[in-house]
Amino acid sequence: MTRKITPKRLQEIADEITERIAGESERGVVADYIPELAKVDLNRFGIAILPVETEECIVAGDADVPFSIQSISKVFALTLALEKVGATLWSRVGREPSGDPFNSIVQLEYEKGIPRNPFINPGAIVLADVLMDNQGPDKAIEQILGLCQRLANDQSMRIDGDVAASEMKTGGRNRALAHFMAAEGNLRGDVEDVLKIYFHQCSIAMSCRQLAMAGRFLASAGHLSGGEDPTVTPERARRINALMMTCGQYDASGEFAFRIGIPAKSGVGGGILGIVPGIASVVAWCPGLDAKGNSLLATRAFEELVRTIGWSVFGPI
Amino acid sequence: MTRKITPKRLQEIADEITERIAGESERGVVADYIPELAKVDLNRFGIAILPVETEECIVAGDADVPFSIQSISKVFALTLALEKVGATLWSRVGREPSGDPFNSIVQLEYEKGIPRNPFINPGAIVLADVLMDNQGPDKAIEQILGLCQRLANDQSMRIDGDVAASEMKTGGRNRALAHFMAAEGNLRGDVEDVLKIYFHQCSIAMSCRQLAMAGRFLASAGHLSGGEDPTVTPERARRINALMMTCGQYDASGEFAFRIGIPAKSGVGGGILGIVPGIASVVAWCPGLDAKGNSLLATRAFEELVRTIGWSVFGPI
Amino acid sequence: MTRKITPKRLQEIADEITERIAGESERGVVADYIPELAKVDLNRFGIAILPVETEECIVAGDADVPFSIQSISKVFALTLALEKVGATLWSRVGREPSGDPFNSIVQLEYEKGIPRNPFINPGAIVLADVLMDNQGPDKAIEQILGLCQRLANDQSMRIDGDVAASEMKTGGRNRALAHFMAAEGNLRGDVEDVLKIYFHQCSIAMSCRQLAMAGRFLASAGHLSGGEDPTVTPERARRINALMMTCGQYDASGEFAFRIGIPAKSGVGGGILGIVPGIASVVAWCPGLDAKGNSLLATRAFEELVRTIGWSVFGPI
Amino acid sequence: MTRKITPKRLQEIADEITERIAGESERGVVADYIPELAKVDLNRFGIAILPVETEECIVAGDADVPFSIQSISKVFALTLALEKVGATLWSRVGREPSGDPFNSIVQLEYEKGIPRNPFINPGAIVLADVLMDNQGPDKAIEQILGLCQRLANDQSMRIDGDVAASEMKTGGRNRALAHFMAAEGNLRGDVEDVLKIYFHQCSIAMSCRQLAMAGRFLASAGHLSGGEDPTVTPERARRINALMMTCGQYDASGEFAFRIGIPAKSGVGGGILGIVPGIASVVAWCPGLDAKGNSLLATRAFEELVRTIGWSVFGPI
Structure with a gap:
């Protein structure tokens, strides 16, 4: 297992994933129960990776376009x-x-x-x-x-x-x-x-970058950067992560754990917030959903990212 | 987070837990649908901790008494x-x-x-x-x-x-x-x-020690000690661990993830096999069950052990 | 089978039933989800029998006390x-x-x-x-x-x-x-x-007598007395009766058909409207309910009445 | 209501129905979970009407061909x-x-x-x-x-x-x-x-005629013709009829009561035994089933027969 990884390598990986996702023709279906979600462009894709120890967020694609976090x-x-x-x-x-x-x-x-x-x-x-x-x-x-x-x-x-x-x-x-x-x-x-x-x-709208920032406290045992008071205790951060692991992807939570192996929460806006405990927060966004209501290609992006780097909590590569 | 821990310290912790469990008066109820399980002594308790890198299993209590792994x-x-x-x-x-x-x-x-x-x-x-x-x-x-x-x-x-x-x-x-x-x-x-x-x-019977040995390949990315061929690929080990996390404790799997935070599988014989990926396999056994069919005090033992050491996969202490 | 029966005999039967019900100590429980129903006296009981061919309603007990028909x-x-x-x-x-x-x-x-x-x-x-x-x-x-x-x-x-x-x-x-x-x-x-x-x-309130009048069109193929236009066609009357038979008593409709054998509709106010097709409409009211939400003693009254006279649609005595 | 009806008129009605059914092109689908049922000819149709007071069974079509009563x-x-x-x-x-x-x-x-x-x-x-x-x-x-x-x-x-x-x-x-x-x-x-x-x-096989004979005791308050001992008491006959009414047609029992209005029991062999209490037993058989597993055209035959004559238990015509 190599969990240490340079920002440069992370950027390369993010770029590669973004390129690969852009080439996918099967992109799922946008949520259509309200017009605001139905009209989002299926070709959008963004990714943001925010390691716990840094202020520098690795981003690629539409990582600064706000979407409905749902x-x-x-x-x-x-x-x-x-x-x-x-x-x-x-x-x-x-x-x-x-x-x-x-x-x-x-x-x-x-x-x-x-x-x-x-x-x-x-x-x-x-x-x-x-x-x-x-x-x-x-x-x-x-x-x-x-x-x-x-x-x-x-x-x-x-x-x-x-x-x-x-x-x-x-x-x-x-x-x-x-x-x-x-x-x-x-x-x-x-x-x-x-x-x-x-x-x-x-209906809160955030970009991948904003959401990675907002969720990072869960990767860092509740600590915020910049010396601010922790948001939650380490124990509470762990417990929220546990709930994200077992319940975070509707009726595909088991599948996400099986294929990817990190706590994550999805929304029908196409975003997924993933937590690599002690390491980083990660957000991917792509509006097309699969049959269970999770983003088809944001899930794919997580699968590639997390497995390439070996970030599953379930064991070393 | 301190995941490194000496065998000596592990032994102390195991002994402390064993002592504390011995003092518990509420011990759950043995499975009684067959006489062989119904007659097991509620006061039995054993624990075995087997780090990935060693042959030396830390044990305490009835860790060498065989029980039905179910x-x-x-x-x-x-x-x-x-x-x-x-x-x-x-x-x-x-x-x-x-x-x-x-x-x-x-x-x-x-x-x-x-x-x-x-x-x-x-x-x-x-x-x-x-x-x-x-x-x-x-x-x-x-x-x-x-x-x-x-x-x-x-x-x-x-x-x-x-x-x-x-x-x-x-x-x-x-x-x-x-x-x-x-x-x-x-x-x-x-x-x-x-x-x-x-x-x-x-109906296979194993002791805590045997079961910790048998399950350790899941903590070590599929590798067996002694240079033998790996049992499973690292990916398969991770996936089995993921299933243990989301589905391993009947209808209390979410609860176990929430409170303890490692992949584990329980049986109505009162045993629980837990996996700390990359670190150790752990088995606790105590025959009395809670309302959901998991060992009341083996669960408690896991909670104390894993939280004391900070072995949750969901984040640092 | 004797379906012909004199008003005098009907009156005797109604009186006997009323007397017997008065002596019952187990009377069920009033609906208590709203105070207006909860405060109704458990000892109330009324019965009204209205043959199709007459204006004279046979009544006994509290047959003129309005209750919530629900x-x-x-x-x-x-x-x-x-x-x-x-x-x-x-x-x-x-x-x-x-x-x-x-x-x-x-x-x-x-x-x-x-x-x-x-x-x-x-x-x-x-x-x-x-x-x-x-x-x-x-x-x-x-x-x-x-x-x-x-x-x-x-x-x-x-x-x-x-x-x-x-x-x-x-x-x-x-x-x-x-x-x-x-x-x-x-x-x-x-x-x-x-x-x-x-x-x-x-929340409409009716007495047994009023309700027997209101429901009689179902016993008379839709015809109203006094030469008025029919309320419904004979076919529609039959169909409403069929629905009362199969669905009229919540989850005890099968039981009512089994024990009593006429179409009927109950309410949590304790009333039951029963239809003897071609013969009469019958209403019994007693506020205490059984576990399924039907009046315990109004059901009993129907059982006695209908079986005494042989009014089941399911066959001759 | 005219429940009295001559054998001659019944024969005419049975013949008319048989002819009409023969002309139907939509005939349902035979049960195909076993080959013996799957191979039965969809064009088969038989009907038998057996009044309570006579030995003479009115039949038409394939009323003497045995089928699986299921x-x-x-x-x-x-x-x-x-x-x-x-x-x-x-x-x-x-x-x-x-x-x-x-x-x-x-x-x-x-x-x-x-x-x-x-x-x-x-x-x-x-x-x-x-x-x-x-x-x-x-x-x-x-x-x-x-x-x-x-x-x-x-x-x-x-x-x-x-x-x-x-x-x-x-x-x-x-x-x-x-x-x-x-x-x-x-x-x-x-x-x-x-x-x-x-x-x-x-797997008992009967013809319409045989089945009408076998079921008639339910129409005659348990009495058998020929002075034999009654099979069941009148009360038991009524109760069996009640169960046939509320539960006799799988998940279309309510529908059958609504449209036809007599107690009946169907089988996936395509037969239906109907009881007109006090009047007659009736059997229709046509192998093609509807989506709920009841014979499409035997149901139709009952609808025509019973409504033509006014045999619903739910009220006069």
């Missing part, structure tokens, strides 16, 4: 929710993979309104409810965005209002899940307020 | 099945966590007889069918036992015939699963023959 | 919805028993938002959506109440506003079902408006 | 099982419609090995276990066949050995169900023995 936002919401209520969170949401899509509502019904984990939609809706507690939805949205800005050290980051508005309009299934949990007593705030938080956090 | 055998059956048919295996069994127990048969029905992963019972029954192909059940059983003996470098290892006989008698639910898969075309051999393999592999 | 209202909503859209209704709701409660949401998910039948809650919510089409919810509520008033020839009938308000507040699970169907495209109107209709129709 | 045999097995163990049967099998196919194993798992009703396969397998109790499978098979022969007053009736042999070979799914119930303690005999009974009863 479910990747659940990582930041979880970080905030744990900060707010600590381990009591786990009485309201589980820590087990879910076997979606079969179980989306089935399992919620079977388990009396307790979602299997914080990365499936009902779990993230519970997080939103936790974050709203005793403050309006707008304050909670501000906090999530604020955390991302602070982590990425970039105040220019924004929520895409059009995406948020479209999400609000088309979110019937999430609305159903939320009302179901409310009926079971696992949602305390007003359902529409809670959903407002959820839909807005999903 | 589902841990699925790791060795998987290794053999992959050797036999390679990646074509994955057309007959998936790689995703399952959300047991809710889904045991439900999900099999929903997914047309393709088990979610090789570590749930129907998945392991498919492995048995793969291993039997073109030879009788006895030959396949011999191969699994033979692999374990070779890996552990210990020809004294045996199948417990009483356990096997009891398993055969009480295995109605596994029989149902097997016939269901046969009806769906995912079992080719005679159902009773296939089950014979499955029940016999579950 | 799910029995689905019979009237179905009648109206069929009048409005005819057989096209069946593209949006099925005609098969559902196997509740296991399937409440499960099955709706499995069948893409098409409820199994119009008598389970999601089915009735679809009816409400059909009735609202192109008019506000208030107009639709007015029509349902108006139909009941006309059928019972009693303008004094009212919706219990307190019940309706409480239903609106506690209806989270129905809200979830409605949003889920909206997400699947099987609800067209505003979800809250649709639910308003549904909750208000459930 | 699931219709469950009616006779139920009759025998009730004779053998009475109401204690209901502790081992339910009386509710099942919502197949979704629930075939799901529901059995959810309900701990207690099938929903005696007409779904696991329910019928329990009946077979009841019938075998304390005697070998061959004796039980003999009893079922013997009952059919006695009811039809025809000793020439036979089990089709080729069908039975093929069923035994392909019955994996039923085998799975049986082993599952055995594991749950709801099957007491040897699984293969029990299945032998089940598969043999399904």
Whole structure:
């Protein structure tokens, strides 16, 4: 195993991957449930690699083009929710993979309104409810965005209002899940307020570079660069990583662990945030999705990158 | 993070854990579906730690008392099945966590007889069918036992015939699963023959020390000590580890990843085989189970050991 | 078989049943999800028998005390919805028993938002959506109440506003079902408006006597007494009766058919409307429910009445 | 309503229906899981109507050609099982419609090995276990066949050995169900023995005429013609009819009740036995099945017959 690798070599690898991805003809399908996602160009691809010990982010392709982070936002919401209520969170949401899509509502019904984990939609809706507690939805949205800005050290980051508005309009299934949990007593705030938080956090737009910055604390045991206070304890960073490993890619989490072997979280905007513990954060983005809702080519990019370098947590090359 | 640690320090830690476990009054419940498991003494506890670079196994407690490895055998059956048919295996069994127990048969029905992963019972029954192909059940059983003996470098290892006989008698639910898969075309051999393999592999008896030896190839990228040929390629070792992480502890795999953070496989005999990639194999055994069927105190022992030393794959301390 | 029976004999039977029910100590449990239902006296019992060929209703006990008809209202909503859209209704709701409660949401998910039948809650919510089409919810509520008033020839009938308000507040699970169907495209109107209709129709209060009058058209091939126009064709009356038989008692419809053998619809207010085709409509009311949500003693009353007289549709005595 | 109808008129109606069915081009698909069923001619059609008060059976088309009665045999097995163990049967099998196919194993798992009703396969397998109790499978098979022969007053009736042999070979799914119930303690005999009974009863061959004779006791309150002892009490006949109504047509029982309105039991051999309580037994047979496994054109024939004459139990014309 060689985990040490120079920035120059990383740049070469990133460039090679970008070139190879550009040549792929089968690119998946963009999410089309809202027009803002449906119109994103399938040919976009960006990658950003940010080692823990440096400020210099290795980037290639469209790494500075903002995209909708969607479910990747659940990582930041979880970080905030744990900060707010600590381990009591786990009485309201589980820590087990879910076997979606079969179980989306089935399992919620079977388990009396307790979602299997914080990365499936009902779990993230519970997080939103936790974050709203005793403050309006707008304050909670501000906090999530604020955390991302602070982590990425970039105040220019924004929520895409059009995406948020479209999400609000088309979110019937999430609305159903939320009302179901409310009926079971696992949602305390007003359902529409809670959903407002959820839909807005999903609509945060970031570039690969920004997202690599925002997620790096998970690779560095919670430490931020520049001597700032750590965001989370090392133990909490490890635990969030564990959840990303077992639950981060919808119903393809096992597959991602099998093929790639690092904690990661995907979103239907086509982005994937990967964590190489102790080494680096990595983001790849390509809008076309596979049948399970994960980016087809961002997954491919991770596979090539991580295996070339030997970054799997599951063992040396 | 300090992953380097002296054998002396490891021995101290093992002894401390053994002492602490001895003092626990809540010890779980032994599996009682067959008399051979039901009669095992709840006070038994053993631990074995085998670093990759040495022949010297650190042990404490009842580390040399043989116990029924049960589902841990699925790791060795998987290794053999992959050797036999390679990646074509994955057309007959998936790689995703399952959300047991809710889904045991439900999900099999929903997914047309393709088990979610090789570590749930129907998945392991498919492995048995793969291993039997073109030879009788006895030959396949011999191969699994033979692999374990070779890996552990210990020809004294045996199948417990009483356990096997009891398993055969009480295995109605596994029989149902097997016939269901046969009806769906995912079992080719005679159902009773296939089950014979499955029940016999579950009845292999090993001590903590033997099992740590037998499993160490997964910590060492497939390499065996003593200059022998590697058992599996590094990539295959990583992939088996990935499956142990996402699917190794029944419906508590997410929890084990969250709390402990290393690939591991449990059995209802009370044993757990854990892999610290590149570092060591670890086995803990304590017969009392928790509600999900994993050893209550072997899990606790892993939690203390791995966190004390900082062996989680999810990040530095 | 003797289906002919004098009013005098019917009165004797009704009185005997009422007396026997009064002596029962095990009376079930009142629905307690809203205070208005929870406070109803468990000792209430009423029965009304209305032969098709007469204006004289045989009554006993509290047959003139109004109670919340709850799910029995689905019979009237179905009648109206069929009048409005005819057989096209069946593209949006099925005609098969559902196997509740296991399937409440499960099955709706499995069948893409098409409820199994119009008598389970999601089915009735679809009816409400059909009735609202192109008019506000208030107009639709007015029509349902108006139909009941006309059928019972009693303008004094009212919706219990307190019940309706409480239903609106506690209806989270129905809200979830409605949003889920909206997400699947099987609800067209505003979800809250649709639910308003549904909750208000459930809150109609009728006495046994009124309800027997209102339901009698189903026993008389759609004909109303007094020479008025028929409400429905004979074929439609038969079909509604068929649905009551196979789906009218939640997950105890098979049991009711088995023990009693006439089409009937129950409500959690404790009422049951039964139809003896060609012979009579019958209503019994007793607020205590059994484990499946049907009135324990109203069911008992039906069993005694129908078997004494030999009114089962399944064969002569 | 005119339920009285002359034999001459019945013959005319039967002839008309037979002619109309002959002209249908869309005829469904024969069951093809075993060659014996797959090779039956799609153009076959027979009908037999046997009024309760006469020995003269009205027949048309291929009413004297034997076909495999398949699931219709469950009616006779139920009759025998009730004779053998009475109401204690209901502790081992339910009386509710099942919502197949979704629930075939799901529901059995959810309900701990207690099938929903005696007409779904696991329910019928329990009946077979009841019938075998304390005697070998061959004796039980003999009893079922013997009952059919006695009811039809025809000793020439036979089990089709080729069908039975093929069923035994392909019955994996039923085998799975049986082993599952055995594991749950709801099957007491040897699984293969029990299945032998089940598969043999399904392989009884009867013509429409024979089957109408065999089933008529259900239309006549249990009475047999010719002064013989009644087969069942009137109450039991009613109850069997009730089960046929709510559970007799797999997952189209609600539909059959809705469209036709009499108790009936279908089989994948293409036959349907219908009961008009107090009036007649009716059998139609046409081998092509619809998507739910019921004969497409035998169902059509019932619809025409029963509606022409007004034989629905749900109300007068």
